Amino acid sequence: MRADVRMLGALLGQVLRESGGDDLFDDVERLRQATIEAYTDESAEAFDRATRIAEEFSVQRADEVARAFTAYFHLVNLAEEHQRVRVLRDRGEDPTSTDTVAGAFAQLSGEVGEDEARRRLGALRFHPVFTAHPTEARRRAVSSSIRRLAELLSAHDAAAEGTPEAHRAHRRMLEEVDTLWRTAPLRAQKPAPTDEVRTVMSVFDETLFTTVPHVYRRIDDVLRGEQSGSSAPIVPAFVRIGTWVGGDRDGNPFVTAAVTREAAAIAADHVLRGLERAIERIGRTLTLDAEGTPPSAAATALWDALQAAHPDVAGEVATRSPSEPHRRILLLLAHRVAVTRRGDEGGYTDPEQLLADLRTVQSSLDAAGARRHAFGGMQHLIWQVETYGFHLAELEVRQHSQVHARALAELDAAAGGSGSLSAETEEVLAVFRAVREIQRTYGPRAAGRYVVSFTQSAQDLANVHRLAQYASAGDGPVLDVVPLFETFADLQAAPGILAEIVDHPAFAARLAATGRRLEVMLGYSDSSKDVGPVAANLALYEAQAEIAAWAQRENIELTLFHGRGGALGRGGGPANSAILAQPPHSVDGRFKLTEQGEVIFARYGEPAIAMRHIDQVTAATLLASSPGVEQRNSAAAERFADVAATMDRASRDRFFSLVKAECFAPWFATVTPMEEIGLLALGSRPARRGLSVESLEDLRAIPWVFAWTQARINLAGWFGLGTALEAVGDEELLRTAYQEWPLLRTMVDNVAMSLAKTDPRIARRYLGLGDRDDLAALVLEEMELTRSWVIRLTGGERLLENKPILQRAVAMRSPYVDALSLLQLRALRGLRDADEQAPAPDPDLQRLLLLSVSGVAAGLQNTG
Numbered sequence: 001m002r003a004d005v006r007m008l009g010a011l012l013g014q015v016l017r018e019s020g021g022d023d024l025f026d027d028v029e030r031l032r033q034a035t036i037e038a039y040t041d042e043s044a045e046a047f048d049r050a051t052r053i054a055e056e057f058s059v060q061r062a063d064e065v066a067r068a069f070t071a072y073f074h075l076v077n078l079a080e081e082h083q084r085v086r087v088l089r090d091r092g093e094d095p096t097s098t099d100t101v102a103g104a105f106a107q108l109s110g111e112v113g114e115d116e117a118r119r120r121l122g123a124l125r126f127h128p129v130f131t132a133h134p135t136e137a138r139r140r141a142v143s144s145s146i147r148r149l150a151e152l153l154s155a156h157d158a159a160a161e162g163t164p165e166a167h168r169a170h171r172r173m174l175e176e177v178d179t180l181w182r183t184a185p186l187r188a189q190k191p192a193p194t195d196e197v198r199t200v201m202s203v204f205d206e207t208l209f210t211t212v213p214h215v216y217r218r219i220d221d222v223l224r225g226e227q228s229g230s231s232a233p234i235v236p237a238f239v240r241i242g243t244w245v246g247g248d249r250d251g252n253p254f255v256t257a258a259v260t261r262e263a264a265a266i267a268a269d270h271v272l273r274g275l276e277r278a279i280e281r282i283g284r285t286l287t288l289d290a291e292g293t294p295p296s297a298a299a300t301a302l303w304d305a306l307q308a309a310h311p312d313v314a315g316e317v318a319t320r321s322p323s324e325p326h327r328r329i330l331l332l333l334a335h336r337v338a339v340t341r342r343g344d345e346g347g348y349t350d351p352e353q354l355l356a357d358l359r360t361v362q363s364s365l366d367a368a369g370a371r372r373h374a375f376g377g378m379q380h381l382i383w384q385v386e387t388y389g390f391h392l393a394e395l396e397v398r399q400h401s402q403v404h405a406r407a408l409a410e411l412d413a414a415a416g417g418s419g420s421l422s423a424e425t426e427e428v429l430a431v432f433r434a435v436r437e438i439q440r441t442y443g444p445r446a447a448g449r450y451v452v453s454f455t456q457s458a459q460d461l462a463n464v465h466r467l468a469q470y471a472s473a474g475d476g477p478v479l480d481v482v483p484l485f486e487t488f489a490d491l492q493a494a495p496g497i498l499a500e501i502v503d504h505p506a507f508a509a510r511l512a513a514t515g516r517r518l519e520v521m522l523g524y525s526d527s528s529k530d531v532g533p534v535a536a537n538l539a540l541y542e543a544q545a546e547i548a549a550w551a552q553r554e555n556i557e558l559t560l561f562h563g564r565g566g567a568l569g570r571g572g573g574p575a576n577s578a579i580l581a582q583p584p585h586s587v588d589g590r591f592k593l594t595e596q597g598e599v600i601f602a603r604y605g606e607p608a609i610a611m612r613h614i615d616q617v618t619a620a621t622l623l624a625s626s627p628g629v630e631q632r633n634s635a636a637a638e639r640f641a642d643v644a645a646t647m648d649r650a651s652r653d654r655f656f657s658l659v660k661a662e663c664f665a666p667w668f669a670t671v672t673p674m675e676e677i678g679l680l681a682l683g684s685r686p687a688r689r690g691l692s693v694e695s696l697e698d699l700r701a702i703p704w705v706f707a708w709t710q711a712r713i714n715l716a717g718w719f720g721l722g723t724a725l726e727a728v729g730d731e732e733l734l735r736t737a738y739q740e741w742p743l744l745r746t747m748v749d750n751v752a753m754s755l756a757k758t759d760p761r762i763a764r765r766y767l768g769l770g771d772r773d774d775l776a777a778l779v780l781e782e783m784e785l786t787r788s789w790v791i792r793l794t795g796g797e798r799l800l801e802n803k804p805i806l807q808r809a810v811a812m813r814s815p816y817v818d819a820l821s822l823l824q825l826r827a828l829r830g831l832r833d834a835d836e837q838a839p840a841p842d843p844d845l846q847r848l849l850l851l852s853v854s855g856v857a858a859g860l861q862n863t864g
Contacts, residue, residue, distance in 0.1 A: 001083035012072055015178045028065050032815070032816070034050035035818040039815040054825075062823050066855055073813075074146055076812075079153075088612055099576060101619045104622045121622065124618065126621055127590070127593075128593060131244040140199055142185065148176050155169045156169035186847070186850055204271070204274075207606065207610050209388070215239070216238075217235075223235070241392070242395075243393040246264070247395045248398040256430070260395065260431065260434045267392040279330055280334035284327070285377065286324065289324065291323070296363060296364035298364065299361060299364035300325070307332075310336065313335045314328075314332060350390070350443045351443060359382065361378060389442070389446070391442045399450075399451075399452065406425070411467075411470050430471075436475070452484060461483055481507070484563065488539055494520070495547055499550060502518070518551065520547055520559070521561035521563055522544065529716070532654070532655030533718065533721070535655070537743070538647065548585040561592040581633065585630070643728050650724045654719070654782065667775055668707070671767050673711070673828060674703055677710070712758055713767075718786050722787070725789040738794070749803075753806065756807070759821070816859060817856060827846075830842060831846065
């Protein structure tokens, strides 16, 4: 990887010289060398030298230098991803490792027996939900350039040194780095919701559509060996993809019912095109002669039906493939999928019809002895239809409970003869009609989950069914209403609310129709902003334990939906370790979570990485419900209950001493680029729900986390943990807890990573932008206390010494991030000083700030 970084860095250096001359290259190098020296030296003098260099640049030069460092991070990220792919390819599959589904299955079989393990494998479900939360700071044009560079880097790897192929790959990489440098790094305007839909679609088109069946196949290969691909698989299509993109209207007035309908249509068009191509591709390979591979009676009947419905196309296909019956059928099926996509007469009405046809062909091939064809490419097609249907991703609607309450108040008043309906209420009703239309067009799986954010009572959930009645007069959509518990108080109230709502007639009827399945969403972001990360993590664990125990008593098949972000302050961090730390019965072979912003492309943008991520998370999902894991977590929670209680109280008190201090909110906005983040065209959604910066409660959790990350403080991910551990005080007990209590271990390890990306010297400069020395001192004191305790628990003398690969990666990046932070500080100071003298901000300083925000996001990677 170091060789790749050096090569890409040298290409960037050449582009800088060609574009801006030696002076630009020399200025970039001066700042780079100074921040590296300051990082290793740690003296005030070295840091001041780096600061002076950043301050001495003209604003135009600072702009160019910031762009250069940002481009460098894009290249480093590419090199790291390329190395991960290289390692995954070279390492191969380890069937004994429990962080693979095959390894987890083996361990589970040893605990519960193979029959029970197979039953659990058959019921397995991994359900990521993609959201459009604004934390992906890269433009799509930049992402496209990086993807082209990735392909060129692979070509360079494959070419022998000194050959024309190697020279050609090098030349084209130089051209692409030049494109990256010359591409405007900032969006000119915020993307519309449909732009966000199309951005997410690129992940399906480029990786997920073809990658997910390969995940199933790889697991089946390991579990069944030579039998895989020649008989029916034991691995089910366990992945389901959800999306909020085009459906999440909580706080986003730009997501309308029309947008939701368009989002569903775009997704359906993509998946139907994908299925059409895949079926046609497999069909063209089935050149199996009728004499050696005769069709079954059912397959012959299918051909006759297709021929009658599509005579012209059938005639052409029959002429080209006169004695290849299975090939003819598949080519006609591809045509019928195309007809479905166009909405013409003769298409499929639902994906189950296509599945039935594909299974008819599969059974015919199997009966004729062509088993490798039946359970090879044909099985991949079946898996794709089972996973994606005709909708690709299950579109979920989300809206705030207060919006529903206002709409019902208007509707009840209008029904009583007084008042008229506002535009907001008309839009609320239109959403239910849109969901009904989507279900009828693309099938019931295409939409139907309705997430109620800020659920604070059973009435908040019952209101959704009342609104559906108003919207459709009894002919409404099939709805699964999902409560979202977000704040600390809501998490504590959740079990009682659920116990009440299941007796509501509409809820009870839906439970009966689904075999008593219920989904409950837990919010990590707002609870963390509400009481701090430590108390929020403990409250989330307790809420899950209580909800899971209640579901067990009520014979309800519970799925907990985790509203996690990419950053640690929003529930981020390694998902597999978090899953294995969950309470007993809270997973039960089903894991659903949000995948947000930059995380979508980091985890699913490259096929090999997507396969590994899905395998890891699914393995943890399968293993989390094993007797050994459940007993370990239950025993640890009981043994360390007093430790948890002490940590909860102490961390909350410490957090409140900061965020409830007088004038904290405006101080926070002053010492971070929180206000300016709203100017970045990251997403269609506003950063605040409408109130001023005086109201921290109204600030969305995403900019809360993003702003602290940009200030290199990362406060949302760790504040209060040091005080919590200090309150317990018993270091030996805490070391034992770290080893034996998965929840604490996951929390401490995540904080270690968060703190490793902070820099106290830079943090002091940001905190110095405000006029509250008391709050600045509180933050720095807690940072040092937390750092000290984390090192004591994890071992060594510095953070991440128990994870040397991660430690090296952070150390390699940090000096370069420092350079961008110094440029950001320079811009912030200029803008803050100007605030006192002129009403309009300097546009050049504002641009420099936004460039640095984008660069720091690229450098730190998990930003929101």
